[in-house]
Amino acid sequence: MHKYLAGLAMCGLLGASGAVWADELPKGPDEDGTKPALARIAGEGMMNSHAFQYLTELSDDIGSRVTGTLAERKAEEWGAAKMKAIGLENVHLEKYTIWKGWTRGSAEAQLLSPTAHKLHVDAMGWTGSTAAGGAEGEVATVNLFDIDDEIKNAPRLKGKVVLVVQKGQPKKNFMMLFASFGDFLRAAHDAGAIAVIGGQGGSKSTGMNLTHTGILGFDADFAIPVVSMTAEDQGQLERFIAKGVKPRIRINVQNTLTSGPVETANVVGEIRGREHPEQILVVGGHLDSWDLAQGTTDNGSGTATTLGAAEAIMRSGQKPRRTIRFVLFTGEEQGLDGSFAYIKQHAAELPNHLGDLILDEGQGAVTDFMLGGRDDLIPTFQPFVSALENVRPLKVNDKVESGTDTLPFSIAGLPGINMNQETSEYKFTHHSAADALDAQKPDVLTQNATLMALTAFWIADRPERLAAPWPAERTAKMLRAQGQYDELKAFNIWPFGDLGAEPKKP
Numbered sequence: 001m002h003k004y005l006a007g008l009a010m011c012g013l014l015g016a017s018g019a020v021w022a023d024e025l026p027k028g029p030d031e032d033g034t035k036p037a038l039a040r041i042a043g044e045g046m047m048n049s050h051a052f053q054y055l056t057e058l059s060d061d062i063g064s065r066v067t068g069t070l071a072e073r074k075a076e077e078w079g080a081a082k083m084k085a086i087g088l089e090n091v092h093l094e095k096y097t098i099w100k101g102w103t104r105g106s107a108e109a110q111l112l113s114p115t116a117h118k119l120h121v122d123a124m125g126w127t128g129s130t131a132a133g134g135a136e137g138e139v140a141t142v143n144l145f146d147i148d149d150e151i152k153n154a155p156r157l158k159g160k161v162v163l164v165v166q167k168g169q170p171k172k173n174f175m176m177l178f179a180s181f182g183d184f185l186r187a188a189h190d191a192g193a194i195a196v197i198g199g200q201g202g203s204k205s206t207g208m209n210l211t212h213t214g215i216l217g218f219d220a221d222f223a224i225p226v227v228s229m230t231a232e233d234q235g236q237l238e239r240f241i242a243k244g245v246k247p248r249i250r251i252n253v254q255n256t257l258t259s260g261p262v263e264t265a266n267v268v269g270e271i272r273g274r275e276h277p278e279q280i281l282v283v284g285g286h287l288d289s290w291d292l293a294q295g296t297t298d299n300g301s302g303t304a305t306t307l308g309a310a311e312a313i314m315r316s317g318q319k320p321r322r323t324i325r326f327v328l329f330t331g332e333e334q335g336l337d338g339s340f341a342y343i344k345q346h347a348a349e350l351p352n353h354l355g356d357l358i359l360d361e362g363q364g365a366v367t368d369f370m371l372g373g374r375d376d377l378i379p380t381f382q383p384f385v386s387a388l389e390n391v392r393p394l395k396v397n398d399k400v401e402s403g404t405d406t407l408p409f410s411i412a413g414l415p416g417i418n419m420n421q422e423t424s425e426y427k428f429t430h431h432s433a434a435d436a437l438d439a440q441k442p443d444v445l446t447q448n449a450t451l452m453a454l455t456a457f458w459i460a461d462r463p464e465r466l467a468a469p470w471p472a473e474r475t476a477k478m479l480r481a482q483g484q485y486d487e488l489k490a491f492n493i494w495p496f497g498d499l500g501a502e503p504k505k506p
Protein backbone atom coordinates (compact mmCIF):
# COMPACT_ATOMS: atom_id res chain seq x y z
CA MET A 1 0.00 0.00 0.00
CA HIS A 2 2.44 2.63 1.16
CA LYS A 3 6.03 2.16 2.15
CA TYR A 4 7.33 5.19 3.95
CA LEU A 5 8.12 3.85 7.37
CA ALA A 6 11.11 1.71 8.16
CA GLY A 7 13.34 1.23 11.10
CA LEU A 8 15.41 -1.20 13.05
CA ALA A 9 15.20 -2.53 16.57
CA MET A 10 18.01 -4.64 17.87
CA CYS A 11 17.72 -7.05 20.70
CA GLY A 12 20.26 -9.25 22.45
CA LEU A 13 20.07 -13.02 22.25
CA LEU A 14 19.60 -13.30 25.99
CA GLY A 15 16.52 -11.92 27.71
CA ALA A 16 16.45 -9.66 30.73
CA SER A 17 16.46 -12.68 33.02
CA GLY A 18 20.21 -13.05 32.51
CA ALA A 19 21.98 -16.39 32.11
CA VAL A 20 20.24 -19.12 30.11
CA TRP A 21 21.19 -22.79 30.26
CA ALA A 22 22.56 -24.32 27.08
CA ASP A 23 19.65 -26.75 26.70
CA GLU A 24 17.25 -23.80 26.94
CA LEU A 25 18.92 -21.82 24.18
CA PRO A 26 16.65 -21.37 21.17
CA LYS A 27 17.31 -24.07 18.61
CA GLY A 28 17.92 -23.54 14.92
CA PRO A 29 17.55 -26.06 12.10
CA ASP A 30 20.81 -27.75 13.12
CA GLU A 31 19.42 -28.65 16.55
CA ASP A 32 15.65 -28.90 16.12
CA GLY A 33 15.56 -31.66 13.50
CA THR A 34 14.21 -29.58 10.59
CA LYS A 35 17.42 -29.36 8.57
CA PRO A 36 17.13 -32.45 6.33
CA ALA A 37 13.67 -31.36 5.17
CA LEU A 38 14.85 -27.76 4.66
CA ALA A 39 17.78 -28.98 2.54
CA ARG A 40 15.38 -30.80 0.20
CA ILE A 41 13.06 -27.80 0.01
CA ALA A 42 16.02 -25.53 -0.80
CA GLY A 43 17.01 -27.87 -3.64
CA GLU A 44 13.52 -27.90 -5.14
CA GLY A 45 13.16 -24.15 -4.62
CA MET A 46 16.41 -23.26 -6.37
CA MET A 47 16.55 -25.93 -9.11
CA ASN A 48 12.90 -26.62 -10.01
CA SER A 49 11.26 -23.24 -9.50
CA HIS A 50 8.43 -21.96 -11.70
CA ALA A 51 8.09 -18.71 -9.78
CA PHE A 52 9.25 -16.55 -12.69
CA GLN A 53 6.92 -18.41 -15.06
CA TYR A 54 4.00 -17.68 -12.71
CA LEU A 55 5.01 -14.02 -12.59
CA THR A 56 5.24 -13.88 -16.39
CA GLU A 57 1.74 -15.32 -16.80
CA LEU A 58 0.27 -12.97 -14.21
CA SER A 59 2.03 -9.91 -15.71
CA ASP A 60 1.42 -10.63 -19.40
CA ASP A 61 -1.74 -12.74 -19.62
CA ILE A 62 -3.75 -11.03 -16.88
CA GLY A 63 -1.91 -7.76 -16.37
CA SER A 64 -3.14 -5.09 -13.98
CA ARG A 65 -5.84 -6.22 -11.55
CA VAL A 66 -7.51 -3.52 -9.49
CA THR A 67 -9.62 -4.99 -6.67
CA GLY A 68 -13.18 -5.70 -7.74
CA THR A 69 -12.56 -5.40 -11.49
CA LEU A 70 -13.04 -8.22 -14.03
CA ALA A 71 -9.28 -8.58 -14.42
CA GLU A 72 -8.86 -9.05 -10.66
CA ARG A 73 -11.64 -11.68 -10.59
CA LYS A 74 -9.84 -13.45 -13.44
CA ALA A 75 -6.61 -13.34 -11.39
CA GLU A 76 -8.43 -15.09 -8.51
CA GLU A 77 -9.37 -17.96 -10.84
CA TRP A 78 -5.80 -18.07 -12.14
CA GLY A 79 -4.38 -18.19 -8.59
CA ALA A 80 -6.73 -20.99 -7.56
CA ALA A 81 -5.85 -22.99 -10.69
CA LYS A 82 -2.12 -22.61 -9.96
CA MET A 83 -2.59 -23.71 -6.34
CA LYS A 84 -4.49 -26.81 -7.52
CA ALA A 85 -1.82 -27.63 -10.12
CA ILE A 86 0.88 -27.32 -7.44
CA GLY A 87 -1.06 -29.87 -5.39
CA LEU A 88 -2.32 -27.74 -2.49
CA GLU A 89 -5.33 -29.01 -0.55
CA ASN A 90 -8.59 -27.27 0.21
CA VAL A 91 -8.11 -24.66 -2.55
CA HIS A 92 -10.97 -22.17 -2.53
CA LEU A 93 -11.97 -18.50 -2.77
CA GLU A 94 -13.07 -16.60 0.32
CA LYS A 95 -15.40 -13.86 -0.84
CA TYR A 96 -15.92 -10.49 0.79
CA THR A 97 -16.89 -7.02 -0.40
CA ILE A 98 -15.10 -3.67 -0.44
CA TRP A 99 -17.07 -0.47 0.14
CA LYS A 100 -16.91 0.78 -3.47
CA GLY A 101 -15.40 -0.10 -6.82
CA TRP A 102 -13.43 2.28 -9.05
CA THR A 103 -12.38 2.37 -12.70
CA ARG A 104 -9.76 4.66 -14.19
CA GLY A 105 -10.88 6.65 -17.23
CA SER A 106 -8.50 9.26 -18.59
CA ALA A 107 -6.32 12.02 -17.19
CA GLU A 108 -4.88 14.79 -19.35
CA ALA A 109 -3.30 18.10 -18.45
CA GLN A 110 -1.68 20.94 -20.38
CA LEU A 111 0.33 23.87 -19.16
CA LEU A 112 -1.16 26.94 -20.90
CA SER A 113 1.15 29.63 -19.54
CA PRO A 114 3.87 30.89 -19.01
CA THR A 115 4.91 28.19 -21.55
CA ALA A 116 2.70 25.59 -23.20
CA HIS A 117 3.23 21.85 -23.14
CA LYS A 118 1.73 18.58 -22.05
CA LEU A 119 1.87 17.74 -18.33
CA HIS A 120 2.20 14.10 -17.27
CA VAL A 121 -0.51 13.14 -14.79
CA ASP A 122 -2.47 10.07 -13.71
CA ALA A 123 -5.41 9.89 -11.33
CA MET A 124 -5.03 8.62 -7.81
CA GLY A 125 -7.27 5.64 -7.08
CA TRP A 126 -10.82 6.10 -5.83
CA THR A 127 -10.85 9.80 -6.73
CA GLY A 128 -13.34 11.66 -8.90
CA SER A 129 -13.62 13.60 -12.14
CA THR A 130 -13.54 17.14 -13.45
CA ALA A 131 -16.50 18.50 -15.40
CA ALA A 132 -16.88 16.66 -18.72
CA GLY A 133 -14.32 18.08 -21.13
CA GLY A 134 -12.18 19.40 -18.27
CA ALA A 135 -11.60 22.83 -16.78
CA GLU A 136 -9.02 25.60 -16.81
CA GLY A 137 -7.56 27.51 -13.89
CA GLU A 138 -4.66 29.19 -12.20
CA VAL A 139 -2.40 27.08 -9.99
CA ALA A 140 -2.56 27.66 -6.22
CA THR A 141 -0.05 25.95 -3.95
CA VAL A 142 -0.92 24.24 -0.69
CA ASN A 143 1.78 23.17 1.80
CA LEU A 144 1.30 19.59 3.00
CA PHE A 145 3.39 20.41 6.06
CA ASP A 146 0.82 23.06 7.12
CA ILE A 147 -2.17 20.91 6.25
CA ASP A 148 -4.31 21.94 9.24
CA ASP A 149 -4.05 25.66 8.31
CA GLU A 150 -4.61 24.81 4.67
CA ILE A 151 -7.90 23.11 5.60
CA LYS A 152 -9.02 26.33 7.32
CA ASN A 153 -7.98 28.42 4.32
CA ALA A 154 -9.54 26.10 1.73
CA PRO A 155 -12.21 28.64 0.55
CA ARG A 156 -9.41 30.54 -1.29
CA LEU A 157 -9.07 27.54 -3.63
CA LYS A 158 -12.35 28.12 -5.51
CA GLY A 159 -11.74 27.76 -9.26
CA LYS A 160 -8.04 26.90 -8.75
CA VAL A 161 -5.93 23.91 -9.69
CA VAL A 162 -4.31 22.98 -6.39
CA LEU A 163 -0.63 22.03 -6.36
CA VAL A 164 0.47 20.26 -3.16
CA VAL A 165 4.04 21.13 -2.15
CA GLN A 166 6.22 20.27 0.84
CA LYS A 167 7.93 23.33 2.37
CA GLY A 168 9.78 23.77 5.64
CA GLN A 169 9.59 21.25 8.44
CA PRO A 170 6.59 18.93 8.86
CA LYS A 171 4.71 19.37 12.14
CA LYS A 172 3.59 15.73 12.15
CA ASN A 173 4.99 12.50 10.75
CA PHE A 174 4.13 11.51 7.19
CA MET A 175 1.36 9.06 8.06
CA MET A 176 -0.36 11.66 10.22
CA LEU A 177 -0.13 14.20 7.39
CA PHE A 178 -1.49 11.56 5.04
CA ALA A 179 -4.46 11.04 7.40
CA SER A 180 -5.21 14.79 7.51
CA PHE A 181 -4.83 15.05 3.73
CA GLY A 182 -8.23 13.35 3.34
CA ASP A 183 -9.86 16.15 5.35
CA PHE A 184 -8.10 18.66 3.13
CA LEU A 185 -9.41 16.99 -0.05
CA ARG A 186 -12.98 17.21 1.24
CA ALA A 187 -12.47 20.88 2.14
CA ALA A 188 -10.98 21.64 -1.30
CA HIS A 189 -13.92 19.94 -2.99
CA ASP A 190 -16.44 21.88 -0.89
CA ALA A 191 -14.61 25.11 -1.76
CA GLY A 192 -14.98 24.41 -5.50
CA ALA A 193 -11.36 23.66 -6.44
CA ILE A 194 -10.99 22.17 -9.95
CA ALA A 195 -8.54 19.39 -9.12
CA VAL A 196 -5.64 18.58 -6.80
CA ILE A 197 -2.13 17.72 -7.99
CA GLY A 198 -0.56 15.68 -5.22
CA GLY A 199 -0.29 11.95 -4.80
CA GLN A 200 1.14 9.83 -2.03
CA GLY A 201 4.68 11.05 -2.57
CA GLY A 202 4.00 14.72 -3.31
CA SER A 203 6.81 16.74 -4.83
CA LYS A 204 9.41 14.43 -3.28
CA SER A 205 8.61 11.58 -5.68
CA THR A 206 11.40 9.85 -7.54
CA GLY A 207 11.53 11.28 -11.03
CA MET A 208 12.26 9.47 -14.32
CA ASN A 209 9.00 11.04 -15.54
CA LEU A 210 6.91 8.54 -13.60
CA THR A 211 3.58 9.12 -11.91
CA HIS A 212 2.69 7.01 -8.85
CA THR A 213 -0.97 6.22 -8.29
CA GLY A 214 -2.44 4.81 -5.07
CA ILE A 215 -5.21 5.17 -2.50
CA LEU A 216 -5.46 8.23 -0.22
CA GLY A 217 -6.54 6.52 3.00
CA PHE A 218 -7.93 3.23 4.30
CA ASP A 219 -11.13 2.56 2.31
CA ALA A 220 -11.24 6.23 1.32
CA ASP A 221 -12.80 7.77 -1.79
CA PHE A 222 -12.96 11.42 -2.78
CA ALA A 223 -15.22 13.27 -5.18
CA ILE A 224 -12.53 15.76 -6.18
CA PRO A 225 -10.10 14.59 -8.90
CA VAL A 226 -6.62 14.06 -7.45
CA VAL A 227 -3.67 13.35 -9.73
CA SER A 228 -0.06 12.31 -9.35
CA MET A 229 2.19 14.48 -11.53
CA THR A 230 5.72 13.54 -12.56
CA ALA A 231 8.46 15.11 -10.43
CA GLU A 232 9.88 16.78 -13.56
CA ASP A 233 6.64 18.61 -14.40
CA GLN A 234 5.94 19.46 -10.78
CA GLY A 235 9.47 20.79 -10.36
CA GLN A 236 8.98 23.19 -13.25
CA LEU A 237 5.64 24.44 -11.88
CA GLU A 238 7.26 25.04 -8.48
CA ARG A 239 10.12 26.99 -10.13
CA PHE A 240 7.65 29.24 -11.98
CA ILE A 241 5.75 29.90 -8.76
CA ALA A 242 8.97 30.62 -6.83
CA LYS A 243 9.72 33.52 -9.20
CA GLY A 244 6.21 34.91 -8.90
CA VAL A 245 4.69 33.52 -12.09
CA LYS A 246 1.27 31.90 -11.71
CA PRO A 247 0.93 28.99 -14.15
CA ARG A 248 -2.39 28.29 -15.84
CA ILE A 249 -3.41 24.70 -16.46
CA ARG A 250 -6.12 22.91 -18.38
CA ILE A 251 -6.98 19.55 -16.81
CA ASN A 252 -9.46 16.81 -17.71
CA VAL A 253 -9.80 13.79 -15.43
CA GLN A 254 -12.52 11.15 -15.82
CA ASN A 255 -13.00 8.19 -13.48
CA THR A 256 -15.92 6.04 -12.36
CA LEU A 257 -16.81 5.12 -8.79
CA THR A 258 -19.52 2.52 -8.22
CA SER A 259 -22.49 3.58 -6.11
CA GLY A 260 -22.16 0.61 -3.77
CA PRO A 261 -19.92 -2.27 -2.63
CA VAL A 262 -18.20 -4.66 -5.05
CA GLU A 263 -17.29 -8.31 -4.52
CA THR A 264 -13.77 -9.71 -4.41
CA ALA A 265 -12.09 -12.76 -2.83
CA ASN A 266 -8.91 -13.98 -1.16
CA VAL A 267 -7.47 -17.14 -2.76
CA VAL A 268 -6.62 -19.88 -0.25
CA GLY A 269 -4.87 -23.27 -0.43
CA GLU A 270 -3.16 -25.42 2.20
CA ILE A 271 -0.50 -27.94 3.07
CA ARG A 272 -2.16 -29.67 6.00
CA GLY A 273 -0.06 -30.32 9.08
CA ARG A 274 0.85 -33.91 9.90
CA GLU A 275 0.66 -33.56 13.70
CA HIS A 276 -1.27 -30.39 14.49
CA PRO A 277 -3.35 -29.62 11.39
CA GLU A 278 -5.50 -27.23 13.44
CA GLN A 279 -2.49 -24.94 14.03
CA ILE A 280 -2.02 -22.56 11.10
CA LEU A 281 0.70 -20.35 9.66
CA VAL A 282 -0.58 -17.98 6.94
CA VAL A 283 1.88 -17.33 4.10
CA GLY A 284 1.20 -14.92 1.26
CA GLY A 285 1.32 -11.74 -0.74
CA HIS A 286 -1.35 -9.73 -2.50
CA LEU A 287 -2.89 -10.55 -5.83
CA ASP A 288 -4.46 -7.17 -6.54
CA SER A 289 -2.43 -4.36 -8.12
CA TRP A 290 -2.67 -0.85 -9.49
CA ASP A 291 -3.29 -0.33 -13.16
CA LEU A 292 -0.61 1.86 -14.79
CA ALA A 293 1.32 -1.25 -15.89
CA GLN A 294 1.35 -5.00 -15.15
CA GLY A 295 1.49 -4.97 -11.35
CA THR A 296 4.62 -7.12 -11.47
CA THR A 297 6.53 -5.80 -8.47
CA ASP A 298 3.48 -4.75 -6.43
CA ASN A 299 2.70 -7.45 -5.77
CA GLY A 300 2.97 -9.97 -8.57
CA SER A 301 6.37 -10.72 -7.07
CA GLY A 302 4.77 -11.61 -3.73
CA THR A 303 2.15 -13.73 -5.49
CA ALA A 304 4.81 -15.61 -7.49
CA THR A 305 6.99 -15.94 -4.38
CA THR A 306 4.08 -17.47 -2.48
CA LEU A 307 3.24 -19.92 -5.29
CA GLY A 308 6.95 -20.75 -5.72
CA ALA A 309 7.29 -21.40 -1.99
CA ALA A 310 4.25 -23.69 -1.97
CA GLU A 311 5.60 -25.55 -4.99
CA ALA A 312 9.05 -26.06 -3.45
CA ILE A 313 7.55 -27.61 -0.31
CA MET A 314 5.09 -29.80 -2.26
CA ARG A 315 7.78 -31.10 -4.62
CA SER A 316 10.12 -31.88 -1.72
CA GLY A 317 7.55 -34.35 -0.37
CA GLN A 318 8.12 -32.98 3.14
CA LYS A 319 5.08 -32.57 5.41
CA PRO A 320 5.19 -29.94 8.17
CA ARG A 321 3.90 -30.64 11.68
CA ARG A 322 1.40 -27.79 11.39
CA THR A 323 -0.71 -26.41 8.54
CA ILE A 324 0.73 -23.87 6.12
CA ARG A 325 -2.15 -21.88 4.65
CA PHE A 326 -1.16 -19.97 1.51
CA VAL A 327 -3.29 -16.88 0.93
CA LEU A 328 -3.27 -14.53 -2.05
CA PHE A 329 -4.99 -11.48 -0.60
CA THR A 330 -6.96 -8.94 -2.61
CA GLY A 331 -8.01 -5.43 -1.55
CA GLU A 332 -4.54 -4.72 -0.17
CA GLU A 333 -4.18 -1.51 -2.15
CA GLN A 334 -7.48 -0.13 -0.86
CA GLY A 335 -6.55 -0.48 2.83
CA LEU A 336 -5.48 -4.09 3.56
CA ASP A 337 -9.12 -5.10 3.03
CA GLY A 338 -8.35 -8.75 2.21
CA SER A 339 -6.28 -9.41 5.31
CA PHE A 340 -8.75 -7.53 7.54
CA ALA A 341 -11.53 -9.67 5.98
CA TYR A 342 -9.47 -12.82 6.64
CA ILE A 343 -9.08 -11.91 10.34
CA LYS A 344 -12.83 -11.36 10.57
CA GLN A 345 -13.81 -14.53 8.71
CA HIS A 346 -11.37 -16.69 10.72
CA ALA A 347 -11.93 -15.07 14.12
CA ALA A 348 -12.92 -18.39 15.69
CA GLU A 349 -9.65 -20.11 14.72
CA LEU A 350 -7.30 -17.16 15.34
CA PRO A 351 -6.17 -18.63 18.71
CA ASN A 352 -4.78 -21.52 16.62
CA HIS A 353 -2.82 -19.24 14.30
CA LEU A 354 0.96 -18.85 14.51
CA GLY A 355 1.13 -15.59 12.55
CA ASP A 356 1.49 -14.59 8.92
CA LEU A 357 4.53 -14.32 6.64
CA ILE A 358 4.28 -11.74 3.85
CA LEU A 359 6.46 -10.56 0.97
CA ASP A 360 5.32 -7.19 -0.45
CA GLU A 361 8.29 -4.85 -0.77
CA GLY A 362 8.87 -5.25 -4.49
CA GLN A 363 11.45 -6.99 -6.62
CA GLY A 364 14.61 -6.76 -4.50
CA ALA A 365 16.41 -9.33 -2.40
CA VAL A 366 15.04 -10.07 1.07
CA THR A 367 17.10 -8.24 3.70
CA ASP A 368 15.38 -8.81 7.02
CA PHE A 369 12.47 -10.30 8.91
CA MET A 370 10.28 -7.74 10.67
CA LEU A 371 8.44 -9.70 13.36
CA GLY A 372 5.44 -7.37 13.60
CA GLY A 373 5.82 -6.28 17.21
CA ARG A 374 6.72 -9.67 18.68
CA ASP A 375 10.03 -8.86 20.39
CA ASP A 376 9.68 -12.13 22.33
CA LEU A 377 10.37 -14.06 19.11
CA ILE A 378 13.70 -12.47 18.19
CA PRO A 379 15.79 -15.00 20.17
CA THR A 380 13.78 -17.83 18.57
CA PHE A 381 14.33 -16.47 15.06
CA GLN A 382 18.02 -15.65 15.43
CA PRO A 383 19.40 -19.24 15.11
CA PHE A 384 17.23 -19.81 12.01
CA VAL A 385 18.56 -16.62 10.42
CA SER A 386 22.12 -17.65 11.34
CA ALA A 387 21.58 -21.01 9.62
CA LEU A 388 20.81 -19.12 6.38
CA GLU A 389 23.87 -16.87 6.49
CA ASN A 390 25.53 -18.59 3.53
CA VAL A 391 22.31 -18.42 1.51
CA ARG A 392 21.70 -14.77 2.22
CA PRO A 393 22.77 -12.59 5.17
CA LEU A 394 19.55 -11.57 6.88
CA LYS A 395 18.63 -9.56 9.95
CA VAL A 396 15.70 -9.85 12.32
CA ASN A 397 13.89 -7.10 14.23
CA ASP A 398 10.52 -6.66 15.93
CA LYS A 399 9.19 -3.71 13.88
CA VAL A 400 5.55 -3.58 12.80
CA GLU A 401 4.99 -3.14 9.06
CA SER A 402 1.74 -1.19 8.78
CA GLY A 403 1.73 -0.84 4.98
CA THR A 404 0.78 -4.38 4.01
CA ASP A 405 -1.14 -7.53 5.03
CA THR A 406 1.03 -7.99 8.12
CA LEU A 407 -0.81 -5.21 10.03
CA PRO A 408 -4.15 -6.97 10.69
CA PHE A 409 -2.21 -9.92 12.15
CA SER A 410 -0.08 -7.62 14.34
CA ILE A 411 -3.28 -5.94 15.56
CA ALA A 412 -4.59 -9.44 16.40
CA GLY A 413 -1.51 -9.95 18.61
CA LEU A 414 0.13 -12.39 16.21
CA PRO A 415 3.50 -11.95 14.51
CA GLY A 416 2.69 -10.26 11.19
CA ILE A 417 6.09 -11.11 9.71
CA ASN A 418 7.25 -8.91 6.85
CA MET A 419 10.03 -10.23 4.60
CA ASN A 420 11.58 -6.82 4.10
CA GLN A 421 13.46 -6.24 0.83
CA GLU A 422 16.05 -4.05 -0.84
CA THR A 423 14.08 -1.22 -2.52
CA SER A 424 16.45 0.86 -4.68
CA GLU A 425 14.46 -0.01 -7.84
CA TYR A 426 11.07 -0.52 -6.20
CA LYS A 427 10.84 3.20 -5.49
CA PHE A 428 10.55 3.71 -9.26
CA THR A 429 8.22 0.79 -10.05
CA HIS A 430 5.94 1.25 -7.04
CA HIS A 431 2.44 2.08 -8.39
CA SER A 432 3.95 3.46 -11.61
CA ALA A 433 3.99 2.74 -15.35
CA ALA A 434 7.35 1.01 -14.80
CA ASP A 435 5.79 -1.80 -12.76
CA ALA A 436 6.30 -4.43 -15.45
CA LEU A 437 7.98 -7.82 -15.77
CA ASP A 438 11.23 -6.24 -16.94
CA ALA A 439 11.77 -4.97 -13.39
CA GLN A 440 12.06 -8.43 -11.80
CA LYS A 441 15.31 -10.38 -11.97
CA PRO A 442 14.42 -14.10 -12.13
CA ASP A 443 17.30 -15.21 -9.88
CA VAL A 444 16.29 -12.83 -7.11
CA LEU A 445 12.68 -13.99 -7.33
CA THR A 446 13.72 -17.65 -7.19
CA GLN A 447 15.89 -17.05 -4.16
CA ASN A 448 13.18 -15.03 -2.38
CA ALA A 449 10.65 -17.81 -3.03
CA THR A 450 13.09 -20.37 -1.65
CA LEU A 451 13.66 -18.25 1.46
CA MET A 452 9.90 -17.98 1.95
CA ALA A 453 9.54 -21.76 1.60
CA LEU A 454 12.32 -22.38 4.13
CA THR A 455 10.92 -19.87 6.61
CA ALA A 456 7.35 -21.14 6.29
CA PHE A 457 8.36 -24.78 6.66
CA TRP A 458 10.70 -24.10 9.57
CA ILE A 459 8.01 -22.18 11.49
CA ALA A 460 5.34 -24.82 10.77
CA ASP A 461 7.57 -27.84 11.44
CA ARG A 462 9.79 -26.92 14.41
CA PRO A 463 8.94 -29.01 17.48
CA GLU A 464 7.73 -26.03 19.51
CA ARG A 465 4.90 -23.80 18.40
CA LEU A 466 6.34 -20.40 17.34
CA ALA A 467 3.69 -18.13 18.80
CA ALA A 468 0.14 -17.74 20.08
CA PRO A 469 -1.78 -14.45 20.06
CA TRP A 470 -0.90 -11.91 22.74
CA PRO A 471 -3.77 -10.60 24.86
CA ALA A 472 -5.27 -7.36 23.52
CA GLU A 473 -3.82 -5.24 26.32
CA ARG A 474 -0.24 -6.32 25.59
CA THR A 475 -0.78 -5.81 21.86
CA ALA A 476 -2.19 -2.32 22.38
CA LYS A 477 0.83 -1.42 24.51
CA MET A 478 3.23 -2.75 21.89
CA LEU A 479 1.50 -0.83 19.06
CA ARG A 480 1.66 2.36 21.11
CA ALA A 481 5.35 1.77 21.83
CA GLN A 482 5.95 1.33 18.10
CA GLY A 483 4.27 4.64 17.29
CA GLN A 484 1.17 3.13 15.69
CA TYR A 485 -1.50 4.54 18.02
CA ASP A 486 -1.97 8.03 16.55
CA GLU A 487 -1.84 6.75 12.98
CA LEU A 488 -4.27 3.86 13.38
CA LYS A 489 -6.57 6.17 15.32
CA ALA A 490 -6.37 8.82 12.58
CA PHE A 491 -7.35 6.23 9.98
CA ASN A 492 -10.15 4.86 12.23
CA ILE A 493 -8.64 1.38 12.51
CA TRP A 494 -7.48 1.44 16.16
CA PRO A 495 -9.58 -1.32 17.75
CA PHE A 496 -8.56 -1.13 21.41
CA GLY A 497 -10.64 1.79 22.67
CA ASP A 498 -9.49 5.29 23.52
CA LEU A 499 -6.22 5.13 25.43
CA GLY A 500 -5.45 8.83 25.24
CA ALA A 501 -2.76 10.44 23.14
CA GLU A 502 0.52 8.66 22.59
CA PRO A 503 3.19 9.82 25.05
CA LYS A 504 5.72 12.13 23.41
CA LYS A 505 9.10 10.60 22.80
CA PRO A 506 12.05 12.34 24.47
Ligand SMILES: [Zn+2]
Pocket residue numbers: 001286298299332360404
Ligand atom coordinates in the same frame (compact mmCIF):
# COMPACT_ATOMS: atom_id res chain seq x y z
ZN1 LIG B 1 1.83 -4.08 -2.29
